[in-house]
Amino acid sequence: MNSTRRLLWGISALVTIITTGVIGYTVIEGWPFLEALYMTIITITTVGYAEVHPLSGGGQVFTIFLIVSGVGGALYTVSGIIEYIIEGNLGTTWGRRRMQNKISKIKGHFILCGFGRVGESIARTFHEEGMPFVVIDNKPGRIEELEQSEYLYLEGDATRDEVLKEAGVERARGLVATLGSDADNTYITLSGRAMNPGIFIESRASSEQAEAKLKTAGADRVVAPYRIGARRMAMLAMRPKVVDFIDTIIRRSGPELQMENIAIEDGSTLAGQTVNEIRQCSDANILAINKKNGDLLANPSGEEKISAGDSLIIMGTRGQLSSLESICEGAVSND
Numbered sequence: 001m002n003s004t005r006r007l008l009w010g011i012s013a014l015v016t017i018i019t020t021g022v023i024g025y026t027v028i029e030g031w032p033f034l035e036a037l038y039m040t041i042i043t044i045t046t047v048g049y050a051e052v053h054p055l056s057g058g059g060q061v062f063t064i065f066l067i068v069s070g071v072g073g074a075l076y077t078v079s080g081i082i083e084y085i086i087e088g089n090l091g092t093t094w095g096r097r098r099m100q101n102k103i104s105k106i107k108g109h110f111i112l113c114g115f116g117r118v119g120e121s122i123a124r125t126f127h128e129e130g131m132p133f134v135v136i137d138n139k140p141g142r143i144e145e146l147e148q149s150e151y152l153y154l155e156g157d158a159t160r161d162e163v164l165k166e167a168g169v170e171r172a173r174g175l176v177a178t179l180g181s182d183a184d185n186t187y188i189t190l191s192g193r194a195m196n197p198g199i200f201i202e203s204r205a206s207s208e209q210a211e212a213k214l215k216t217a218g219a220d221r222v223v224a225p226y227r228i229g230a231r232r233m234a235m236l237a238m239r240p241k242v243v244d245f246i247d248t249i250i251r252r253s254g255p256e257l258q259m260e261n262i263a264i265e266d267g268s269t270l271a272g273q274t275v276n277e278i279r280q281c282s283d284a285n286i287l288a289i290n291k292k293n294g295d296l297l298a299n300p301s302g303e304e305k306i307s308a309g310d311s312l313i314i315m316g317t318r319g320q321l322s323s324l325e326s327i328c329e330g331a332v333s334n335d
Contacts, residue, residue: 010077017044017066017073024062029053044070096155100166103152106132107171113158113188114178115142118204118225122176123151134167159187164195174200177219182210186217193218259287260321262312270312276302282324284316 021040025031031039035052042049043066055063109132112119119135126133127150135146135153146153156163158179169175175192177185185203192201202221205211211222236243264271270278275286279302289297292309306312314324 010073010080013073014077017070021066021070024066025059028058028062029056040066040070043067044074046071099152100154103134103154103166103168106134106152106168108173109133109168110174110176111136111164111167111169111172111192112176112178113137113185114180114204115139115146115153116178116180119176119178120145122178123149127151136163136167159184159191161191161195164188164191169195169199172196172199174202177201177203179204180206182206182213186210186213189214189217189219258318258321259313259315261290262314262324264306264308264310264312266308268308270306271308273306274302275300275304275306278306278324282316282320284314284320284324286312287315288313 018037018040021043022033022036025036025039026033029036031052039052043063046067110126112123112126112133112135115123115135115137119137123133123135133152135151136156136158137143137146137153138155138157143153143155154163154167156166158164158177164175169192175188175196177188177192179185179188182205185205189201189203192199200221201219202223203214203219205214205222205224206226207224211224214222232243275289278286286300287298289300289304289306290311290313291297292307297304314321316324
């Protein structure tokens with residue numbers, strides 16, 4: 001029996017003994033509730049005070065029974081409390097409550113479903129990027145790892161709607177499903193899309209059939225880790241310098257070149273301007289424009305006009321990207 005269950009059993013037994021004592025003194029001796037409760041407490045705690053009133057023969061027999069059972073129950077409960085505190089359960093409980101309070105207050109975050117090998121790597125990247133996120137998992141070993149980390153997390157089944165709601169799916173920016181089961185990832189995608197139609201959803205898939213189902217369920221992006229790994233190995237073999245360059249510009253760990261997506265929203269000062277006009281106010285390079293109709297314009301001409309709803313794929317230093325983002329006055333997108 002673990003310490004939590006033992007503590008609950010001890011508290012239940014102690015409450016039962018106190019209730020029995022109050023009822024017994026009330027029935028046998030005819031005492032009022034407060035006097036019966038007082039006599040019960042001083043009896044099971046063996047503090048040594050005198051009886052409230054002289055006891056009858058029946059009352060004395062009942063008191064003997066109450067001392068034997070009550071003292072044993074009290075010692076069992078106290079030892080359970082000590083064991084619970086020593087094992088750190090009390091601190092863990094308070095810690096989880098503080099974490100739940102933090103989760104209830106964040107918004108514009110990502111929800112990461114699953115903390116396996118793929119999920120752990122994604123969580124590490126989110127943390128390095130300073131992106132707020134909440135991890136959901138229910139496997140004991142992974143929960144122990146999460147307890148030792150700095151991540152916000154919930155212990156629960158990510159396929160359950162109430163768990164997603166507790167993680168703030170209705171106010172989240174994105175949802176990433178990385179469970180090993182395609183069926184679970186599909187269910188999470190359906191639930192996430194139903195509860196937040198505007199959320200960005202990315203899901204892991206282990207087969208081509210699963211990819212099609214996940215897209216039908218509402219996933220914005222479907223990733224097959226085995227396929228990406230194979231393609232990356234092939235590209236490294238054929239074009240290692242190109243892959244190294246791409247790795248460099250997508251990292252944020254230093255002052256080197258970086259890439260970013262910027263969404264042009266309604267009211268942005270960049271809406272209606274041409275590429276040349278934007279280049280005059282920023283040193284960042286516009287590599288491509290993802291038009292709101294889905295077209296991708298690589299290396300756009302200087303006369304190309306930017307419209308609300310478009311997304312810019314830009315490259316530059318961190319300072320150049322931040323400068324253009326502030327001018328844009330739009331949210332950074334992950335499309």
